[in-house]
Amino acid sequence: GAVVSQHPSRVICKSGTSVKIECRSLDFQATTMFWYRQFPKQSLMLMATSNEGSKATYEQGVEKDKFLINHASLTLSTLTVTSAHPEDSSFYICSARAQDRNSGNTIYFGEGSWLTVV
Amino acid sequence: LAKTTQPISMDSYEGQEVNITCSHNNIATNDYITWYQQFPSQGPRFIIQGYKTKVTNEVASLFIPADRKSSTLSLPRVSLSDTAVYYCLVGEVRTGGSYIPTFGRGTSLIVHP
Numbered sequence: 001g002a003v004v005s006q007h008p009s010r011v012i013c014k015s016g017t018s019v020k021i022e023c024r025s026l027d028f029q030a031t032t033m034f035w036y037r038q039f040p041k042q043s044l045m046l047m048a049t050s051n052e053g054s055k056a057t058y059e060q061g062v063e064k065d066k067f068l069i070n071h072a073s074l075t076l077s078t079l080t081v082t083s084a085h086p087e088d089s090s091f092y093i094c095s096a097r098a099q100d101r102n103s104g105n106t107i108y109f110g111e112g113s114w115l116t117v118v
Numbered sequence: 119l120a121k122t123t124q125p126i127s128m129d130s131y132e133g134q135e136v137n138i139t140c141s142h143n144n145i146a147t148n149d150y151i152t153w154y155q156q157f158p159s160q161g162p163r164f165i166i167q168g169y170k171t172k173v174t175n176e177v178a179s180l181f182i183p184a185d186r187k188s189s190t191l192s193l194p195r196v197s198l199s200d201t202a203v204y205y206c207l208v209g210e211v212r213t214g215g216s217y218i219p220t221f222g223r224g225t226s227l228i229v230h231p
Binding site for chain 2: 006034057093106107111112
C-alpha cells in the first residue's frame with residue numbers, strides 16, 4: 001500500500017517552546033491530510049483536516065493558533081505545536097488520503113510522533 | 119453522522135479464526151469500509167477495504183451484507199502477533215462535501231498461547 005512517513009518519531013521539548021512534526025506521502029500525492037491526537041488506551045481523535053494550498057479545517061475545541069498546520073505541497077503537511085505545555089504531551093498521528101481508481105479514497109497513516117513536553 | 123460501534127475487547131487463542139463485527143448504520147451510499155490494525159505507539163496499519171459483499175486479501179477477509187450497515191473482519195488462524203487494536207473506519211460527509219474519516223473506539227484483540 002501507499003506509504004506515509006512522519007518525522008520525528010519522538011521529540012522532547014521544553015515548556016514554552018515550539019515543535020514541528022512533518023508528514024510526507026512518499027509515493028502518492030495527497031490533496032488532503034488529517035492530523036490526529038491519541039492518548040494512551042484511547043482512540044484517535046481528529047484535530048484538523050489539512051488541505052493543500054488552503055487553510056486547515058480544525059475540529060471543534062482544537063486551538064488553531066496553538067496547533068499550526070501547513071500543507072505546502074501535495075506530499076507534505078506540517079503540524080507545529082506552539083508554546084508547548086506538558087498537557088500537549090501526546091501521540092500525534094497524521095494520515096493522507098490516496099485516491100485509487102480501484103477502491104475508495106483510502107486513508108494511510110504515518111508511524112506517529114510522540115511528543116513529551118517537560 | 120457516520121458512527122461505528124465495535125466490541126471493546128475480544129480474546130482468542132493461537133490458531134483460531136477471529137471475527138470482529140462493526141456496526142455503521144449511517145454509512146454514506148458511496149463510502150467504503152476500511153479496517154486498520156494498531157499496535158501500541160504506532161500508527162494504524164491498513165488491513166483491508168471493501169464496499170459490498172466479500173473481499174479477501176493475504177491477511178484477512180471482509181464480509182459486508184447487502185444493507186452495508188455492518189461489516190465483519192475475519193482473521194484466519196491468529197497468532198500472538200495479531201494482538202492489537204482493530205478499527206473499522208467509515209467517513210463522515212460534512213456540509214460542503216468534505217470527507218472526514220471517523221474512528222470509533224476500536225476492538226482490543228488479545229491472542230493467548
